[in-house]
Amino acid sequence: MTTLEMQPTFVLYTDEPLDPTLAKLRRAIRSAEFGGHAESAGPCLDFKVPKQQQRLWSPHLSVHLTELEQGGTELYCRFSPRPEIWTGVMVTYFAAVFVIFMAGIYAYVQWLLGGYPWALVAVPVAAAVVIALHLASLTGQQLSSDQMHELRTQLDRAMELASAQSVPAAKTAGME
Template identity: 25%
Template sequence: MSSFRLRPRFSHTLDLSMEDMRDKIVRQALDDGDLCEVKCFPGYLTLRIPERAQHYWSPQLNLSLESDAPGQTRVEGTYGPNTSVWSAYLYAYLLVGTAGIFSGIFGACQWFIGETAWGLGVFATMIALALGLYILAQFGQKLAAQQTFLLHRVYEDAVGHAVVVK
């Protein structure tokens, strides 16, 4: 399940209705005792690590259930950190990306008109920060790998077969 993606995911279709699929996943999560918690919303489920076992990098599995055809359900699963951690990363990437684009354009303009292109130094710093954020996210995924496997096992037990994560 090792992935270089920021949020590993999977997608497949099952021969069950949406309600039956949701009930099967919820039942499996409850049958596994206190290994994970489940939050249900219409067409959407979240499997999480119980709060007492969570750490900063603890993952959650977000499942989107859509009726693909009569008696079939398409399941889209996405692994990711807690919503607050994901939001912090999203805003950090947004800030670094925006500053990188503007400093790159400004530095290129400085260079073309023959001035000192200090904007390119800021651009290089933003690239280094973006790379650092990515490496930190990969490190967090490795710290959360055991809990991610646990959530994935609960889901695979519910559907009754192996599911490949991309």
């Protein structure tokens, strides 16, 4: 986690098609071993830190499954802050970009009217907010590296349980 990546990602691949892979993973995360700390919706899985262990910077692991043209399934995995934290980060980020944009316009108008473009003072302040968000992201990733490792272990365990399962063949209409 040494890059300025706000949401670290990684990709896994399986040789099985999407539907059997998804069915097996759903069965695996419903097992008692996961204790309700993983859920699925559509082609997505979400692994969460247990409530009693959550901190402000606790991540969750989102996994999006996609069928590959050449066969097999891609699992696109992304660590993110919890949705309520991520929403706050994005609102702050867009507010800072908006302030930079508006300060630039206002300073330009001030300059055109022969005044001093004092509104440019807001540009480095808002830029500092954006930089602070990235630094906070890196700090949060370092503070929650143990939880990120645990979430990755949960995904690996779900994959292990899924690979040990066999999915019954789908019935074809008219054949029994």
